[in-house]
Amino acid sequence: MLAYGYRKFGGPAVFEKMTQPVLEPTGNQIIIETLAVNLNDEDRSERLGAKAGLDLPVIPGHDVVGKILKVGPAVTGFKVGTIVAAHTQHTYAEQVSLDSDLAVTVPADLTPTQAASLITPGIIAYKTVRYFADVQKDQTVIVKGAGSTVGMLTIQLAQRLGAQVIAIANSRFTDKLTALGVEQIVAYDRQNPVHVLADRGDVIINVTSDGVGGKDDLAMAKFDATIASFAPSLPATSKSIRFRSIHPTNVISDQATLQMLFKLLRTGQLTVDIAQQLPFTLDGFIQGHTLLDAPHNGQLVVAK
Known part of the structure; x- marks a missing residue:
């Protein structure tokens, strides 16, 4: 499987294709086929080497929407084929492994790009x-x-x-x-x-x-x-x-937050500005980070 990451810090050109091993879920994990990834300033800071303790090479990314391909033996409440969203790690990849407790079902009337753009x-x-x-x-x-x-x-x-x-x-x-x-x-x-x-x-x-x-x-x-x-x-x-x-907190869980946000978005009570959707390719991630480095209005999403 393919992933997109870097072996050194720097500008958008540091991105390269990486080979990802076949992922198998254990315990409470699910494996998803990535459909959309939201690009954030945190991703940019990590690429520039501004985050302490980040070991190279890196498959970056935190916001993901994807279709469940496999579920671990302890997973309840999710089944193969469900579209889910999550704030997790290493999302610039064709497949992502995550704890099912992090996942939220995406309503059928939201596109993967819409859902991903709202996460962080x-x-x-x-x-x-x-x-x-x-x-x-x-x-x-x-x-x-x-x-x-x-x-x-x-x-x-x-x-x-x-x-x-x-x-x-x-x-x-x-x-x-x-x-x-x-x-x-x-x-x-x-x-x-x-x-x-x-x-x-x-x-x-x-x-x-x-x-x-x-x-x-x-x-x-x-x-x-x-x-x-x-x-x-x-x-x-x-x-x-x-x-x-303001800092990350679980006083209100990310899952409960996303459920409410998706409800507001799908009922027209909330809007999110999407600046551009880019292809889920190496060029797409490089272009996305090039735009991320410059002043831009709205979210940048890489999607299939």
């Missing part, structure tokens, strides 16, 4: 809104990084809870954010968000890369506000602030 950004956005930020009805929620896929999903999920959302993003995202029903958009390339939004937010959600701008987050927060951010900490402040650093 959807899990981050859902857990941020429901757990880290604990968004409540009628709160004013300010979302930084609103133009990203995580940002747009965060906005939609907060709106569903009855929050009033204010988006901070580059002006090129204005039309997309308006289409989501956001009534106030602050374009940071045209005006200073702190000047516009000082002391406005009950909740600040910062999903920009590395949660940059903690001082600005504090300036936009009300007294006793909640700030949820990718940043590990905030600058010192005299304000009473509840700070939550």
Whole structure:
């Protein structure tokens, strides 16, 4: 079986075809035939060698949708032929082995590309809104990084809870954010968000890369506000602030999260922006990572 990985860190050209042994499930494992893989910034960081402890060679990838080919003797609840999605490891391959506890059945009215595109950004956005930020009805929620896929999903999920959302993003995202029903958009390339939004937010959600701008987050927060951010900490402040650093957690399981997200997507209560679908080939993964290295809007999915 074929897989796509690399033996050294670097640019997209490091990808090569790799031979994968025939996979056999044991215990609670399932083997799936890969149908679609979502490309994420985590994949890019690993390719560049930014993740400590990553041994070479690597078959990367975390988000996968596929058809079950084999089930282990301890598997219950899944059968051969079922289409499932999972957040796991080593997904840039024709077949993937994973614990069945990680898998979620994909509704028949969602395509593999749609389902795959939602996995990592959807899990981050859902857990941020429901757990880290604990968004409540009628709160004013300010979302930084609103133009990203995580940002747009965060906005939609907060709106569903009855929050009033204010988006901070580059002006090129204005039309997309308006289409989501956001009534106030602050374009940071045209005006200073702190000047516009000082002391406005009950909740600040910062999903920009590395949660940059903690001082600005504090300036936009009300007294006793909640700030949820990718940043590990905030600058010192005299304000009473509840700070939550966004990180992987099983307080809400990935499986429960994906089940809810798929329900919202298939019923039209949630949308995800797919920038491009690429072929499930070596060239497709190289092209996908080339696009991943450049500014892009929406998710990049490699699919059969």
